Amino acid sequence: MESNEFKIFRSRLGRTQKEMAQLLGVSIKAIHSYEQGWRKIPGHVERHVYFLVSRILQRTGEKKKCWDLLNCPEEHMTRCPAYEFQSGDMCWFINGTRCEGKTHDSWDKKMETCRNCDVFVALFDEMHGG
Structure with missing residues (x-):
């Protein structure tokens, strides 16, 4: 997540820097540093911010499942934690998902894939006015 995206999300959440620091459990100095x-x-x-934003965005409308949108093969789907926990609208949040048929070693590597995924892009583009 880049600093400009962090600022957009904080604004859309309607939080001051101090409130955002409290919400995320970090110092206000950290918030300043992220935004600058x-x-x-x-x-x-980053994960916490995306989670909070996703809850606002998904209050209305049908929650689409990633395995349906991406036409996941059954062998990937049945071994995927997002499917196991019926959280196909939050696949980006859950570690160990079987995106592109493989798991990722870290949050950063997972997010490289998620940022280019139709499921993630469709959800969070709405926050950018897309």
């Missing part, structure tokens, strides 16, 4: 681009946004903070 002085400090890389850690994976756990």
Whole structure:
């Protein structure tokens, strides 16, 4: 997550920097550093922000499942935690998912795939006004 995206999401969540710091369990100095681009946004903070934003975006409408949207083969789907926990609308949030038939070693590697995935893009483009 880049600093400009963090600022957009904080704004869309309607939070001040202080409120965002409290919500994420970090210092206000950390929030300043993220927004100025002085400090890389850690994976756990990025994940938390995406989670909060997703809950706002998915309050209305049908929750589409990633395995349906991506036409996952059954052998991938049945071994995927998103399918196991019936969380196909939050596949990007769950570690160990079988995206593209493989799991990822870290949150950063997983997010490289997710940022280019139709499921993730469709959800979070809405926040950018897309």
